[in-house]
Amino acid sequence: MKFKSFILTILFFCFISNAQKFEPEDGKCLVFIGQDLEATGGLNDYNEGYTDFFDTPAGVSLYTNLSPGNESYGHYNKGLDGITTKANWGAGDSWANLYLQDSTYQNSAIAIGLSFVNNERNVSKGKHDSLFEDLAGWIKLSKRPVFLRIGYEFDGWDLNHYKKKHYLNAWKRIHSIFKNLQVDNVAFVWQSKGTGSDQKTLEECYPGDDLVDWRAYSYFGQPDQEMLIFARKHNKPVFISEATPVRQIDNLYFNSDLKNKKLEKKIWKEWFEPFFKIINENSDVIKAFSYINSDWYSQPMWVTNPTFNKVDSRIQVSTYVSRKWKEEMEKSQYLKASDVLWDKTDKN
Numbered sequence: 001m002k003f004k005s006f007i008l009t010i011l012f013f014c015f016i017s018n019a020q021k022f023e024p025e026d027g028k029c030l031v032f033i034g035q036d037l038e039a040t041g042g043l044n045d046y047n048e049g050y051t052d053f054f055d056t057p058a059g060v061s062l063y064t065n066l067s068p069g070n071e072s073y074g075h076y077n078k079g080l081d082g083i084t085t086k087a088n089w090g091a092g093d094s095w096a097n098l099y100l101q102d103s104t105y106q107n108s109a110i111a112i113g114l115s116f117v118n119n120e121r122n123v124s125k126g127k128h129d130s131l132f133e134d135l136a137g138w139i140k141l142s143k144r145p146v147f148l149r150i151g152y153e154f155d156g157w158d159l160n161h162y163k164k165k166h167y168l169n170a171w172k173r174i175h176s177i178f179k180n181l182q183v184d185n186v187a188f189v190w191q192s193k194g195t196g197s198d199q200k201t202l203e204e205c206y207p208g209d210d211l212v213d214w215r216a217y218s219y220f221g222q223p224d225q226e227m228l229i230f231a232r233k234h235n236k237p238v239f240i241s242e243a244t245p246v247r248q249i250d251n252l253y254f255n256s257d258l259k260n261k262k263l264e265k266k267i268w269k270e271w272f273e274p275f276f277k278i279i280n281e282n283s284d285v286i287k288a289f290s291y292i293n294s295d296w297y298s299q300p301m302w303v304t305n306p307t308f309n310k311v312d313s314r315i316q317v318s319t320y321v322s323r324k325w326k327e328e329m330e331k332s333q334y335l336k337a338s339d340v341l342w343d344k345t346d347k348n
Helices: 003-013 096-101 120-124 129-142 164-180 199-204 226-234 264-281 319-329
Strands: 029-034 059-065 109-115 146-150 186-192 214-219 238-243 247-249 252-254 286-292
Touching: 029 109, 059 096, 059 286, 096 109, 109 238, 120 164, 129 146, 129 164, 146 164, 146 238, 164 186, 186 238, 199 226, 214 226, 214 286, 226 238, 247 264, 264 286, 264 319
Parallel strands: 029 059, 029 286, 059 109, 109 146, 146 186, 186 214, 214 238, 238 286
Antiparallel strands: 247 252
16 A cells, blocks of 8 residues: 555544554554654665664654744754754754655654743743644645654653643643644654653643543653553553663663673663563553664763763664664564555554
8 A cells, every 4th residue: 555545544544443543453563763864864865874774664753843042052943943944953953854755754654742842831822823833734744644742741840841731721722723724644642751750740731631642751761650550541552752771770870882892782681671571561552662763972962961971872883782673673563664554553
């Protein structure tokens, strides 16, 4: 089935299925790779990334923002940066249109991390409606599944410091814009930072079952199980939407450089094996993950960050990890890009 054909299938199933948007059956898991163009590769000017060494993933992860005027490592946001124009906030180039234009990713979904730090009140008051309408139009015209992570890591208050009231009102406003514009190929993803939020906190920050398709969390050093518990209570699938091998003991972080031949086996055992164990033991709810395949400490945003400044998570730089990764990915549960990929998911 060609891509345009299965988009029609997606829209058809929107009306006949009661499962969550783009959710695969139990025991299946969509494989995404992120979070910048060099990390994913497979493109003319970015050809040393994941897809140059491994199967094309089911989806790619990238970022944009609703924070016009904010500055990050020399980049001044205009709003929706990294969608139709190339952007670099100090963490690699991001440009969603490039994936749409290249045949390598013609069967891959897109996961977008949408930030509106310092602007949740403006968003909730409708001051950025035109930007959301532009984003909704772009997603609709992309003619492929898009997972929209609205205000990702909503509980990362030390960095994102979203005000709960305005955050929840912003979510409702965004959802209503997409609904009014009849954007059917988008799934709304609610993402926690993965640590520190108990069930009460999650409930207080939750937009509601009618406004959220997927639950999500970040998996770095020591994520907790709270989001899995929450997802089961609400009967929603889980997307591990940011994952990279951070070796952590309490508040101490250790070298996770996959180029280091002395460490590659240890990193696989201490991080990758528990990661896949979590996915396998929770295959009833974990239906997607996005692995960040980046040389973190080469990027200005992370070079002084204690969590990531010892991390090079590029799988292809380690022969041992590459072999182990391929063995894992050969298991039938992991869904990669193919002409019939989205036939294996629900489309409502």
